[in-house]
Amino acid sequence: MLFEVTDVDRKFYEAHLEDFLPKRIIDVHTHVWLEKIQSKTTDTSDRTVTWPERVARKNSIEDLMETYQLMFPGKTVTPMIFPGLPSPKDVTASNAYVRQCAADHNLPSLVWSIPQWDSGALERKIIEGQFLGAKCYLTFADPSIPAGDICIFDYFPHHQLEVLNARGWIVMLHIPRPDRLKDPVNLTQMIEIEKRYPNIKLIVAHVGRTYCTENVGSAFEVLAETQNMVFDISANTNAEVLEQLIRTVGPKRVLFGSDLPITRMRMRRICRNGTYVNLVPKDLYGNVSGDKNMREVEGKEARRLTFFMYEEIAAFHHAAQATGLAPRDIEDIFHNNAKRIIESARSGVPDSRTR
DSSP: OOSOOOHHHHHHIIIIITTTSOSEEEEEEEEOBOGGGSOOOOOOSTTOOOGGGGTOSOBOHHHHHHHHHHHSTTOEEEEEEEOOSOOGGGHHHHHHHHHHHHHHHTOOBOEEOOTTSOHHHHHHHHHHHTOOEEEOOGGGSOTTSOGGGOOGGGTSOHHHHHHHHHHTOEEEEOOOSTTGGGOHHHHHHHHHHHHHOTTSEEEETHHHHOOSGGGTTTHHHHHTTOSSOEEEOTTOOOHHHHHHHHHHHOGGGEEOOOOBTGGGSEEEEEEETTEEEEEEETTTTSOOTTOTTEEEEOHHHHHTOEEHHHHHHHHHHHHHHHTTOOHHHHHIIIIIHHHHHHHHHHTTSOOGGGO
């Protein structure tokens, strides 16, 4: 068995999730990779966090599918897959693995793009790999740019957005900058993408990294004018933020995503002065004393901890109740909205085998 499912987990699932979730689920935000083709992250700057590596050193497609079987008994889950966070030298092999997994299991997938590709290279790689769009990360921006100054267009440049727009493909956007969603540069550029590239299926990951209410500011007031961009709830356990999201954009523009494998973590998340802190059982994830986003707990508190995945969905369940979502809305968020986006993006990908 890949990991243990305890009585605590089973009782939590039965009490909070089993009846809430629809029978069919699409998870739009999952990473698959093999340790042998993806180097350990060596970036110790403030461009990324390293605690997710404590959860899983690899996540093969077999591990991913077993995770769903263990966590969601009685449900059928279809993931949209893309690589983990590769180093630049691992991008080709990482994309090749995702491409093979998607073909073998008939799954939607995204290419891991790098900003140095010209528009023709990006288009060719997506079509040849039968991907539905692209995912990138702020670590791929020019190394000379200070972490706090990176903007979206530094790793999703305009020439790439133009071809993604022309084809109607997906962009999975993990926004940069320390202020996260409330950052005015982020908000301005997100709205620019929506207006300038209206055919892109823009998925804003993690609700714009709003893990704490302090990350929001006036963002939802600004984003109320948008009509196209959608938001995945991956790795977000903040029920207050999720409630604001639903009230701002409505249930047709919210997607379930997990960020597996990190949501296999056994934890509970709290916020301290605008910084999220993952409470984890002592010694389960090694020495976390130097990590501002991690804190160990012991005894009864530790024994009550369940999966990050369950905490995320339970927080969304709370937000759904607070906003009066109907069962049909839940089915849209956990399946239908993603199905619509995936099918639309797929129509823009000619079959490379017939060319």
